[in-house]
Amino acid sequence: MTHEATGPDPSTIHVPVMAARVVELLSPALDHPGAVYVDGTLGMAGHAELMLTANPQARLVGIDRDHDALDLASRRLAPFGARVHLARARFDELGRVLDDAGIATIDAALFDLGLSSLQIDRADRGFAYRVDAPLDMRMDTRSELTAARVLNEYSPGDLVRVLRDYGEEKQATRIVRAIVAEREREPFTDSARLVDLILRAIPAAVRTKTKGNPAKRTFQALRIEVNGELEALSTVLPVMLGRMGPAARAAVLAYHSLEDRIVKQVFTAATSDSAPAGLPVVPDEMAARFAPLTRGAEKPDAAEIAENPRSASARLRAIERIRPDVAPSAGSRHGHRRGGRR
Template identity: 55%
Template sequence: MGQHAEGGSGQAGAKHVPVALTRVAELLAPALSGRPAVVVDATLGLGGHAAALLAEHPQLTLVGLDRDPQALELAGRRLAAHADRTHLVHAVYDRITDVLDELGIPAVDGVLFDLGVSSLQLDADERGFSYARDADLDMRMDPTTGPTAADVLNTYAVPQLARVLREYGEERFAGRIASAVARRRAQAPFQRSSELVELLYDSVPAASRRTGGHPAKRTFQALRIEVNGELEALRGALPAAVDALALGGRIVVLAYHSLEDRMVKRVLAERASSTTPVDLPVELPGHGPELRLLTRGSEQAGEDEVAENPRAASVRLRAAERIREVAA
């Protein structure tokens, strides 16, 4: 969503700096340059990437999706000079097909996903995304709908909570933390992030705290992914985004932890592979790869970018180009 991090306390200097902006623009340029093109920014955020693409390509139409109404409002102001070339839509990215249908757009030339939590969300104390500042345990990217992080902590059964922490936070002490949460909530329900941080300090062994970073980082990540259904949404959104690409269209995805990146890698690799049976000597018509991978593995931010924008430290960038039309 424009500017990202995994945890952290929202370094002032890192605020609102789009991650990998130059590389994103470079990868999308061949599909957007010199003609009327359409790009979907599936995670509009504060509009940093969108503003740069609209400025660089005067014939470009941008469709910007975000589930956060506050982000849409702020991005709308930032992109006001290009209002005649933008469609900003309040939607989660797995609705990309519906949104394009509603706008009467049959295919697009570029799609950008910048996953994870945005600066706007992380730096707003009242949203409860950051373990570094006390706030209500909310963590909803769309504060108008759905359960909060407090709801998850206060209502999930211990095995269910442990699974969330283990799968989404890759938390070694998931079972121990889930049991501690259950004991604590039996006395009083969780309401504030400081209550959870205190419990995590008590639950994670001291030796692990010394080597594994902040003991709250993985649990906060897991709760955020669960509250917002991030991986389920991504599971639907990635194939839909590839399907929406015109011939020569390009998709660029910035992921910030291994679960997202693995999903992106799998989808792009599958579409970049032939579906001809391996024992056949020739490629069957209509079975060749749909995509050509544009990155070798995943690309990481360089030292200079990380120094300027610490939130780029965990980024993994992958990109691909559609090279074959698929019959509807």
């Protein structure tokens, strides 16, 4: 997919998170001709540029739903020419994008979740609670659902669910009660009015103990709901694992506990044997297909956080394929002893 190169230089407004570590983890899988690297959340291509530079034999499939981000990424990646294939899609459309490109298996993949600097810094996109802007929050402007529609049209029960499930907001009932009363007077259109309402709805004793802006959790919840982020993540991870070829590697950067919990659960299942506990030899069909490359979730160091404060909440997990998928075979004598490399 081609895009006209317009707008600011993306390298000046975007700092990729834990970039050196991502390159270190994924590059061993890309050191061969025709290697395929997938960046499922391309953004402004900070990670992609570094990966293509470090791995001259690799080609990129870059996916993003944000048209503005793809425009900037196409300029940044132009020097790599035919090694770059870009697609405007949600990352849970990974299978279709690969099929359209004629690619059966991949060698490395990265999903850098959450918001990009472009989305945060563009006031008109409505993601930031620090500036007054239209309540939009769509990563893909082709989508019909906006934050304003969620606030104005959802039932009180659904609004409470969104704030509790996606924002982990303990004051969800109070906030929703205030939202419902206010929207009956006038529909919500701009963020400043919502922020003011949240500040008034939350008890003063709770506000004083809250780190950061008390509106942060509500805005996170609305963004996740508008963009279907957690559903997309739960959908794409098994697809990604199924497409990973021999010795392929994958990494995910998550920025809040809801995302990281999903990644942890999927990766833990993929790196665990399915044989019953106590079985001394694990049949091949029950052996783990993947092995962890990180011990739990890695975090950025103090130097990176000081240079790029937005990296502070990042959590990095990575895995490697160590066995192909196999169909169960009755009475198989092959296996490995528990306690060995998995």
